Amino acid sequence: MGKLILAILIGVVGAGLVHIAVIFTMPDVARRNAWSRLAEIGTLNQLVRVEALDADPNPALATTDAPIGDFAFVDPAFLTAGCRFSLANGPVRIVASQRDPAFWSASIYNRQGDNLYSINDRSAVDNAFDLMVGTRDQLVDKSAIEDAPETQIPVEVEMSSGYMTIRMLVDEESKRPSIDAFISSIKCQPAPLDDALSTDAIHKSGTAAGRASPATSSPQPTTTGRTAQ
Amino acid sequence: MQFTLLVMIAVGIALYLGGWSAKWAVKESSEIATVEVGQWKATPFAGAPDADPYSKARLAMIGNLNLGIGEGIQFRGSADDSGQPLRRECSYSIEGTTPPARIFTLAAYMPEGQLITPAAGRPGWLTSNNLMRNDDNSFAIAVGPTARAGNWLATSGTGQMILVLALYDTPASAESGASSLTLPTIHREECRRG
Numbered sequence: 001m002g003k004l005i006l007a008i009l010i011g012v013v014g015a016g017l018v019h020i021a022v023i024f025t026m027p028d029v030a031r032r033n034a035w036s037r038l039a040e041i042g043t044l045n046q047l048v049r050v051e052a053l054d055a056d057p058n059p060a061l062a063t064t065d066a067p068i069g070d071f072a073f074v075d076p077a078f079l080t081a082g083c084r085f086s087l088a089n090g091p092v093r094i095v096a097s098q099r100d101p102a103f104w105s106a107s108i109y110n111r112q113g114d115n116l117y118s119i120n121d122r123s124a125v126d127n128a129f130d131l132m133v134g135t136r137d138q139l140v141d142k143s144a145i146e147d148a149p150e151t152q153i154p155v156e157v158e159m160s161s162g163y164m165t166i167r168m169l170v171d172e173e174s175k176r177p178s179i180d181a182f183i184s185s186i187k188c189q190p191a192p193l194d195d196a197l198s199t200d201a202i203h204k205s206g207t208a209a210g211r212a213s214p215a216t217s218s219p220q221p222t223t224t225g226r227t228a229q
Numbered sequence: 230m231q232f233t234l235l236v237m238i239a240v241g242i243a244l245y246l247g248g249w250s251a252k253w254a255v256k257e258s259s260e261i262a263t264v265e266v267g268q269w270k271a272t273p274f275a276g277a278p279d280a281d282p283y284s285k286a287r288l289a290m291i292g293n294l295n296l297g298i299g300e301g302i303q304f305r306g307s308a309d310d311s312g313q314p315l316r317r318e319c320s321y322s323i324e325g326t327t328p329p330a331r332i333f334t335l336a337a338y339m340p341e342g343q344l345i346t347p348a349a350g351r352p353g354w355l356t357s358n359n360l361m362r363n364d365d366n367s368f369a370i371a372v373g374p375t376a377r378a379g380n381w382l383a384t385s386g387t388g389q390m391i392l393v394l395a396l397y398d399t400p401a402s403a404e405s406g407a408s409s410l411t412l413p414t415i416h417r418e419e420c421r422r423g
Contacts, residue, residue: 007235011242018247023254023286030289037292050294052344071294072342073303075395076354077334082294103332105397107297113288114278118299120398122331165294169332169397171358 027112035111037070038084045188050080082165083188090192091134091142099127100182106166110159117155125151141193258283266412269304301397309417318387319420320373325413330399333357337384338391351383
């Protein structure tokens with residue numbers, strides 16, 4: 001009898017350990033976290049749209065549309081997009097080639113969903129969305145190789161892979177096309193340190209975007225014909 | 230033989246009780262680190278790197294794209310000022326002011342987070358930019374299935390709903406700010422029968 005009670009006591013203590021272990025490993029092993037849900041609708045470095053789930057989905061429409069992701073409580077007043085990226089082969093540049101005066105807000109998360117960095121249109125330089133995401137060493141190496149555009153913001157994070165989300169306010173329906181174009185112009189592109197050809201290409205296009213006049217009232221500053229001097 | 234049986238009992242209790250309690254804790258831990266202002270609730274630190282492990286586990290389970298701390302804060306209202314759950318067939322008036330924020334939005338969702346989309350042409354969400362306000366900067370919003378003058382958020386169908394008031398680019402999401410805020414009140418007006 002004493003042995004049985006001892007076994008039960010050991011079991012209860014073990015249950016405590018199992019409980020703690022499960023709670024702490026859950027963010028790493030959960031199959032339905034935000035990273036996995038983004039993976040369902042797009043590949044690495046691909047920009048995907050996230051739309052609000054419909055309470056009364058129309059089955060006739062649901063099959064024809066592009067996948068919208070399985071996220072709850074998505075704000076319908078915003079256009080939301082995201083991309084997953086990996087820092088294994090160097091930093092990643094997340095850049096929108098257009099500008100738009102509408103309110104936007106972006107965040108960077110690691111794979112477990114910890115929010116590591118946030119930026120919005122007011123804290124950005126000249127309202128440009130241009131982030132160079134990498135570890136400390138990667139960013140130091142990157143800045144040694146080439147001059148970043150003035151509007152580019154280096155984002156130092158300690159992680160191997162993560163995801164970015166950007167939300168952009170559509171307060172008037174007439175603004176939706178230009179905001180849609182802004183979202184579509186966002187690219188999450190790896191900026192490897194050793195690949196001279198691609199860094200050069202990124203550098204040129206980046207310089208062009210950086211030189212677009214901030215005073216222009218056009219939401220879509222032209223980037224063609226403005227190459228590095 | 231007896232020893233094997235005792236070991237099996239111990240291991241069985243450990244795995245079953247441990248797993249069950251972890252599942253229960255994640256489900257019930259929504260109250261941890263929750264800020265409550267009137268009828269509105271928010272979890273401002275969900276997704277923060279230094280959040281408690283239960284919040285992290287919960288976030289991994291529900292897989293939301295939550296707002297970063299610097300981005301804003303989402304308040305969810307699931308009951309009116311008399312404590313009754315919000316219902317899609319009832320009309321409510323939301324009156325008061327919000328903390329300073331660049332933008333706020335209001336939308337109605339199912340309890341699981343699907344958006345309630347009313348019939349075409351009806352406003353399914355409101356943004357602060359398009360809101361009509363009183364002289365003292367306060368506002369009144371009518372929520373309900375029947376059309377109203379002024380600020381109106383349309384709902385449809387029947388069942389429970391959750392109103393989400395999302396403040397963007399606001400000091401209210403900072404650590405010290407959240408508990409001393411004033412948010413608008415939700416008052417039930419009438420319910421459509423049938």
